[in-house]
Amino acid sequence: PRPAGSETLEQSRRYLEKELAALGWVTRRQTFTSKAPHGQVEFTNLRARFGEAAWKGKVTGLLCSHYDTKAYDSFAFVGANDAGSSTGLLVELARVLAGRPAVASQLELVFFDGEEAFGTNITATDGLYGSKHYAGQFLLEKEKQRPRWGILLDMVGDANLNIRAGVLIPRSSLRDLAAAQEDGYVVDIERVEDTLQHIARDLLSAAGDLDLRTHVGISPDYIVDDHIPLNVVAGIPTIDLIDFDYPHWHTPADTLDKLSAESLEISGRVTLHLVEKYLLPQQR
Template sequence: MGELTDRKAIQRCHAGYCRQGAARGLVLAALVGASLSFAAVARPLQQTTNFDGDRAMADLRKQVAFGPRVPTTKGHEECRDWLKAELAKSCDSVFLQPFTHKWSRNDKVLPMDNIVGEVNWKDATTRVALFAHWDTRPTADQEYDAERAAKPIPGANDGASGVAVLLELARVIKAKPLDKSIGIRFVLVDGEDVGPGLDEMFLGATHYAKSEGRKGDYGILLDMIGDKDLRVPKEPNSARLAPKLTNALYEHAKAVGLGSTFPDSFQGEIYDDHLALNEGGIPTVDLIDFTYQPWHTLEDTVDKCSATSLFKVGKLLETWLRKSPVWKP
């Protein structure tokens, strides 16, 4: 995509995210229609959670402490090894899914790795893939100053927040296992934010979607969900490509007291990892708050993030996965 000249423009497409006017969201809302209802008799929803927002926040800080997680850097390598080791403490198995990309910026081949942790994956009848990207943007392209724009972002919210939630969720599930019918994959994708254009983004998700084997009956993607003023309306591409999942998840959010954080309304259209995943046959919803002002700047730092926000997202996922009957696409 070209340089964004007007940062206040209604449409922001520069780095893979496209925000458009509310009119399209209203049209999509009409197309999607009413939320799902279930004929089966369900147990009362679990309102409480074992998810620890402070512990997730510590994981966010740890990632940022490695420095920018840009492919080929020391911080990227060290963070990868730490993430793999952390997942191994909670999962049945953990493996790397390596891939490469020749970067247009310098013609260098970038080695990258998706990090995949599995819980009850082989024996499950319903397999849920949970996604977050762990890499960070090589350039702070939303900075006005050219010198600052050439630097890599810290990636506290855009890079570390979704991963932090998944690490803590893995611990919670380890301590209190889910129903035996459910299998979980924690998929930490690399190369989401390489850029500069869309053709060099979502690389890890695209690689995962094209991989062999059981990739998940459905997926939930977390991206930029740690900011202090968290509000995550429905994302139009999610509603269009995975309508049943999107409606059911937002209906559940309301049922467990998270309706104000996950309102039944639409934000602008987002280009993110979920597009490649849906195209690869995995119905996937993108949970993202794209009103985050420090996006792709050097101000995307730990102090902009909140343990409370991480807790809310963790609560949504944990209670969703413990629903009875188990949700199926």
């Protein structure tokens, strides 16, 4: 179990920092305190950029995952798929991208803390703590400093992989997060939604190029996840690659034996292919 605020999550954080540093990624912690239902909680997002000039300029794209697990008092929640799979995949993508510095230097990797709600479900005031805080940093920055797009990974290791990417923005989220825009920056939500549709088409094209369309599609439903604050607060069009058709979600059975290396490879190949479509346009 690696719930927000725990020593086990801090151990995970140190492990991620060590692994990323060995691959040439330069990490920064983004630590903050936020009000949760049971009081104030300290959270830490982990950000990484590549190479010696890592933090000297802007980046074009984001690759993200949450790395906390949901807290339960009644059992030890392993969270192998949620969010062990996407966290591990993001580290593996960091390894592959380190061998492609022209691509890696245009990206920021973000490991979000506090995606999970402390209550039963994510609400306007509980959950998505890390992504809300991260998105909020862009409110006072100029438009040109914002990454142009993002890809969020979540629950991507199920042995029966069925990714249905989230690209729709719930209208309720616009109301719930409107207060975050009080500093004067108002997201052009129509532009964001239009870009999301383009990303969705490019995702399907990437899956088709790799003959993986049987595993990848677009969800017809709204999905509440860390991509919502990125879209609504920061105005960074971000798609959510998630397999929500997972019977062991938030149960004691979310363990390693439910995952497969093949599914992680599929998720990684599609993600990498899409990233290279955007960052190496000559290969299109």
